[in-house]
Amino acid sequence: QLVESGGGSVQAGESLRLSCAYSGDYYSRNCMKWFRQVPGKEREGVAAIYSGTGQTYYNPAVRGRFTISLDNAKTTVYLQMNSLKPEDTAMCYCAADVLAGIQDPPSNFQFWGQGTQVTVS
Secondary structure (H helix, E strand, O other): OEEEEOOEEEOOOOOEEEEEEEOOOOHHHOEEEEEEEOOOOOOEEEEEEEOOOOOEEEOOOOEOOEEEEEOOOOOEEEEEEOOOOHHHOEEEEEEEEOOOOOOOOHHHOOEEOOOEEEEEO
């Protein structure tokens, strides 16, 4: 139900835009969140948005560089990533849930995409 795209390999300082298309019912995408994970580390939240109110959350490590947004139909969530750093290298996942909050951990999200790799060198 969630399909990510837009990952790739870039140089430090460049930008990427990730997309996550959601095909489930409206209510289950109440909260949509981007997570990332590197091998050997826990999955961490990057940015999240409530599809109804538009309220957002950002990990302090990306605040000011990344922007999360929804399309008008609220079926696709984007993550615009600017000024990328090597430490942003990770597998990025999109998640959605009806009850989860924007600061909630991965365990609170029911629906997940397959992931898209972001590599910054």
